[in-house]
Amino acid sequence: MESAAAESKAMRRAPCECRNLTLEERAAKKGAGEAAAIRCLVPRSGVTKFEDAVFGPSEIQNAEIEDFVLLRSNGLPTYQLSVVVDDIDMRITHVIRGADHLSNTPKQVLIYLGLGAAPPIFAHVPLILGADRTRLSKRHGATSVGSYVEEGFLPEAFRNFLALLGWSSGDDTEYLPTAELVRRFSLGGVSRTNAVFDRPKLEWFNTQYLSQMPIEELLPHVEGQLRMDGLWRDEWSSGDGHAWLARTVDLLRPRTRFLKDFSGWGRAFFSDEFEYEGEARAKFWKEPRLAEMLGKLADALAGLPEWNHDACDHALRELAAAEGVKAGLLINATRVAIVGRAVAPPLFDSMVALGRERVVSRLRRALPVVGGGQATTAG
RNA sequence: GGCGCCAUGGUGCAACGGUUAGCACAUCGCCCUUUCAAGGCGGUAAUACGGGUUCGAUUCCCGUUGGCGCUACCA
Incomplete structure (x- = not known):
């Protein structure tokens, strides 16, 4: 420790004393072809001062x-x-x-003055530190703003x-939101x-913005994510398709944490190709008579005169009562x-969003698997 | 080392001489419930330390300690 400190002390460059060179000495060095840097001749006395909009008045010898x-x-x-x-x-x-530029500001003020220009208003904002309390840098795993976008963070939230x-x-x-930030900000x-x-x-x-921002502002971000994952369909761009998309995203968003959740756990809402999560199967497909009951449910749903939340709700509860199960x-x-999967919006809302066709066919498609089959992939 | 800046819970901010020191995230518990979230309610948790000034200090002054920054022919 001590030797390291001593070493760094020894290595510290001595202050440049070129300013003490006589005219003759300078001419000699120049004549000898020595390259020269041009330094700012800082007064050896007096003070340099400036006013910082955040840190207040500052004065340095x-x-x-x-x-x-x-x-x-x-x-x-x-x-x-x-x-x-x-x-300038x-x-x-x-x-x-x-x-981190606060300490160098006096030097810049000196340059402004030397150039005969009026210094601008300076405002220094505090540094952002990593969890280890040192200045944030790549070493903190992190990263550029771009990497946060890739992770699924909304620019507005960030x-x-x-x-x-x-x-x-x-x-x-x-x-x-940004507009409000702009309206309220002051140094x-x-x-x-x-x-x-x-x-x-x-x-x-991010979860706040995902669930609260105007749906029309969120949709483009969701579209981008779905495109990236190859799930986007042009019919969602306008008309009924767009309305469906808006309703579905609205249904999903309260429980999303990142944009990628839409194509992640929300995948089944946008594609017929999805897998049955192992944990969910183990937890909710244990009852031996399930395949039989789900088959009956599919039939009941297929024959429903209307397709909406309450109709689905009644049909299912009726069957449960008839079968004597909860x-x-x-x-x-x-x-x-x-x-x-187990993680999804309320069932009947999900059913309405998916539509009768898909719900019925997915139920029937699942029967052999529910019965203890080995297949894990649907579609 | 020198110089500078900073100091309220684990984290981000409020309180700019007088508050039971407030809010949010995180955390813990409860409620709600159809999974998972969300939401609601409540709990734990802070003025770094020591001197002053003052009727009264989180707040003003000094010191200590700690953290950060600058100290490059880097930006």
């Missing part, structure tokens, strides 16, 4: 600022010079950036989450403490038969 490089010996400008020149050129009025890291509207409102609400990126809360925001037994078994 010039003696603390080294003669930093402006132009490298190869002629290329450094970041410090570049940003200032570019911002573009007439930038507000420089809003991470607090933005809302990010906005609340280091900023608050003043009251306790947290669900703030004055920005905090000065670094924030830890809290993944669980991000996921919570309705739940048939409900759960039927759910697995028509959507392949």
Whole structure:
């Protein structure tokens, strides 16, 4: 430990003393063809001050600022010079950036002044830290915004989450769609403490947006997901097909956590090809008489004069009563038969969404499997 | 090492001299229930430490400790 510290201390570069070179010495070096970088000649006394919209007034002794490089010996400008020149050129009025730039701001102010330009308004926002409390980086598993989109996060939700890291509207409102965020934002609400990126809360925001955002805004995202998984059908683009899609997505969304859930556990609503989840089968297809009862249910449903929630409900409960079993037994078994899993929206709503044809045929298709067969794939 | 910034539950924010220290996520429990969620209700949990200032400090000042950042011919 101590030796490592001593080592880094020894390796620390000594401050450049070129400023003490006499004119003759400079001429000599230049004559010898020595490459030279151009540094900012920082006053050895006085202070440099600036006002930060978030951190307030700031003052630093010039003696603390080294003669930093402006132009490298190869002629290329450094970041410090570049940003200032570019911002002046573009007439930038507000420089809003991470607090990691706070310490370098005095240098930039010096450049503005040296160039005869008025410094812009600076606003430094707190850093976002990983769970280990160090600045967020690739090493945290993470990642670009793009990777969050790939994971199935909605841009709107991600933005809302990010906005609340280091900023608050003043009251306790947290669900703030972009338009509202824009309306409420002010630099004055920005905090000065670094924030830890809290993944669980991000996921919570995603579920909020998934289930609350206007359905027409959500649909394009769902379409994108379905296309990506090869489940999209053009008939859902307009008319009755679109209306059906909207209703179905609305049915599914309260229990989705990510966009991919629509094509994941929700797959059976968009495709006839789906599998019976092993756990669901084991749990809800135990009763030996099930195949027989589900067959009767299929027949009853096929003969129903009307196809709606209540009609399905009555038909199933009637059968359960006649067979002397609890309705739940048939409900759960039927759910697995028509959507392949235990995790799904309420049964009768699901049946309406799927339509009579599919429900009846899926029930019949499941009979041999329910009876203890080995097949696990339907369709 | 030097300089700077920051410090309220596990996490993100409120309270900008006087509140039983509030909200959300997470967590635990209960209700609801047709699976899984959602939702509703409730619980556990915080002012880093030490000095001041003040009738009164989470809040203002100083110190300590801790964290982070900058300290490159990186950006």
